[in-house]
Amino acid sequence: MRTRALLLDRELTLRTGPLDLPDPGPGEVLVRVEWAGVCGSDLHVLRTGDWVSYWPATLGHEVTGTVEHCPGGELPAGTLVVIDSRVPCGNCAGCAAGPNRCERLAWVGEAHPGGFAGHLVLPVSRVVPCPASLEPAVAVLAEPLAVAWHAVGRVPGDPERVVILGYGPIGALVHLALTAGRSVPPPEVTVIEPARPRRELAAALGAHVAAREDIAARPVAQRPELVVDAAGYPGSLADAVALTATGGTVLAVALGHEEARLLPAEIAERELTITGSIGFADELPEAVAALDRDPDRYRPVVTEAVPLEDAPGRLRDLLTTPSSGKVLIRP
Amino acid sequence: MTSATPLVTAARARLRDIPAYRPGRPGPGPASGKLSSNESPFGPAPAVRAAMAAAVHAAGHYPDEHRARAVLAAQAGLPSSAILLTNGSDELCYLLASVFLAPGRVAVLGDPPYQIDATASLLAGATLNRVPLRAGAHDLDAMAAAARQAAVVWLPSPHNPTGTAVPPADLAAFLSQVPADCLVVLDEAYRAFADPDCQPDIGPLLAAHPNLVVQRTLSKDWALAGLRVGYALAAPELVEVLARARPPFSVNSVALAGIEGGARAAAWQAMTVARVREQRSLLASELGRLGVEHFASQANFITARIDASLVGPALAASGLAVRPGADLGLPGWVRISIGWAPQMAALRAVLRELSRAGAFHPEPVIREQARR
Numbered sequence: 190m191r192t193r194a195l196l197l198d199r200e201l202t203l204r205t206g207p208l209d210l211p212d213p214g215p216g217e218v219l220v221r222v223e224w225a226g227v228c229g230s231d232l233h234v235l236r237t238g239d240w241v242s243y244w245p246a247t248l249g250h251e252v253t254g255t256v257e258h259c260p261g262g263e264l265p266a267g268t269l270v271v272i273d274s275r276v277p278c279g280n281c282a283g284c285a286a287g288p289n290r291c292e293r294l295a296w297v298g299e300a301h302p303g304g305f306a307g308h309l310v311l312p313v314s315r316v317v318p319c320p321a322s323l324e325p326a327v328a329v330l331a332e333p334l335a336v337a338w339h340a341v342g343r344v345p346g347d348p349e350r351v352v353i354l355g356y357g358p359i360g361a362l363v364h365l366a367l368t369a370g371r372s373v374p375p376p377e378v379t380v381i382e383p384a385r386p387r388r389e390l391a392a393a394l395g396a397h398v399a400a401r402e403d404i405a406a407r408p409v410a411q412r413p414e415l416v417v418d419a420a421g422y423p424g425s426l427a428d429a430v431a432l433t434a435t436g437g438t439v440l441a442v443a444l445g446h447e448e449a450r451l452l453p454a455e456i457a458e459r460e461l462t463i464t465g466s467i468g469f470a471d472e473l474p475e476a477v478a479a480l481d482r483d484p485d486r487y488r489p490v491v492t493e494a495v496p497l498e499d500a501p502g503r504l505r506d507l508l509t510t511p512s513s514g515k516v517l518i519r520p
Numbered sequence: 521m522t523s524a525t526p527l528v529t530a531a532r533a534r535l536r537d538i539p540a541y542r543p544g545r546p547g548p549g550p551a552s553g554k555l556s557s558n559e560s561p562f563g564p565a566p567a568v569r570a571a572m573a574a575a576v577h578a579a580g581h582y583p584d585e586h587r588a589r590a591v592l593a594a595q596a597g598l599p600s601s602a603i604l605l606t607n608g609s610d611e612l613c614y615l616l617a618s619v620f621l622a623p624g625r626v627a628v629l630g631d632p633p634y635q636i637d638a639t640a641s642l643l644a645g646a647t648l649n650r651v652p653l654r655a656g657a658h659d660l661d662a663m664a665a666a667a668r669q670a671a672v673v674w675l676p677s678p679h680n681p682t683g684t685a686v687p688p689a690d691l692a693a694f695l696s697q698v699p700a701d702c703l704v705v706l707d708e709a710y711r712a713f714a715d716p717d718c719q720p721d722i723g724p725l726l727a728a729h730p731n732l733v734v735q736r737t738l739s740k741d742w743a744l745a746g747l748r749v750g751y752a753l754a755a756p757e758l759v760e761v762l763a764r765a766r767p768p769f770s771v772n773s774v775a776l777a778g779i780e781g782g783a784r785a786a787a788w789q790a791m792t793v794a795r796v797r798e799q800r801s802l803l804a805s806e807l808g809r810l811g812v813e814h815f816a817s818q819a820n821f822i823t824a825r826i827d828a829s830l831v832g833p834a835l836a837a838s839g840l841a842v843r844p845g846a847d848l849g850l851p852g853w854v855r856i857s858i859g860w861a862p863q864m865a866a867l868r869a870v871l872r873e874l875s876r877a878g879a880f881h882p883e884p885v886i887r888e889q890a891r892r
Contacts, residue, residue: 393791488562494865
């Protein structure tokens, strides 16, 4: 079938145009895209062309849509689904531990056409059905929320004081994941973020907002037990290490691409733990359920919705001027 | 067993001029497609929700509203004695009407009015003096003239159903023309969404005009529509009179806790208002581009001259619903509540599609067909 899609050429030019998709076969599903979210990794691909294995590429791995055709009948037409963005090889030792540990892990949009399009075709096993009560524009947050949920799950214990470096959508969702449905009192979350609209969102969602210097000036014992690097700027990981209380944890969720200058003796002497987190394990259904339970809690993370035809221009703008929150594309 | 028919017949006769209230309907699918009741798309602030959740355990006690009044008083820059809480601002309408209106007295209101103002006035037995709006705005000169023979003037600003706001200078001039024995009810349900220069400084107005009552609600920018909380700002003497007529525990303890939590919700409310204003601006620009007549709204909705029967099915296909103007005294128009970005993007897409199909400007299409 032919659908309308956002196409990224090998020369990194963006345009909308027709995209031919294979008809879904047994075990596959044709999904009509309702909304697709723009991820920071999409912007990295737009800048560099990294990770893409086919051209022209159609990015978009945060996707919610409606089942249009499922030849095997596993899902009825009209079912709202979110897609599992991971494309593991299925054959490596990492895959045995979980899809997000795959040694050759790829993502929808980079390995095959993604959600910045009217439709996409996927294995049925790579979509998660949603309750009919869940608003599609909220459901599209399931993938990044699963990423946040997975990251928070990698933190030992229940920190009382947390600092989040960077309050883009992942920083915001980590904040919400840290404070959602806990049996213990939620931690005090402080956000360090240079962009005013993002600081305002952090304050609206209940975080304290501070400058890096404010945290650095605290005695070590009063610093946060957990610092989340959701920024990924050059030096962000070193900043996170410096701001963490002795015995605390640094959680790296941003995909920074600059080398980090760390002093191993500091990490040893202060007994710091540095934890990485990529993608998600089995948190996607949990994220769908959380969004359905309390959509108002997550709705403010979405700040913009643009039609597919306007997406090339808007995405080019985002390369130089970050959005204040999650940008959604509507085919 | 005796028949109730004579009672019902008598009641119907008394209520014959009072239309039944028709609430906004949700769109098909998830209820968040409801752009028909001017609700907040984001719900109440986290601090408000937490305060309400914590208050549930105290539901066995009668409510104590002192702290909640203090919070709202501080926000308004007035003493607590200048505030009366009510079960939604609609209760305040009925309260004011029951105290200040009666058979033989006149209530002045715009035409079309906020429907509850008319209903409360009629229930009190008052005669309505409807002053037609001019381009969706109150005709203040005509209302001031009508006020000379009236007991109450209802003045929503921004107005519902048009969204127009009275400029503060015009409001001050109007108040100076209204006789001191005529109550002016300035309904500011949508104040938070108005431009700063459309938000009158209430303190000096109340000090200068003891016949002024300012009516507010927590249903809009506070997003507590389901809890039913409103309040009056007025001279303490007036508040004391109204308090005597109000049921003693009008506002429940969970709602009062929500108000107290609101003291820590300024950032959330600022975000809500900013997002609504941004989307309102985008919708107004789109309507302008499409050549669709609409009122310049200062509220969290825009009322546009669109046939509800035309746009309704197209919006329903996208899971959205707006309010037919016929429900609000504006047949041939629709009132579009401002939702969050995805809803409004979907709505603009529907409007563009209808425009391409010639729905808003049928005449050229007809002329084109006639040529063929």
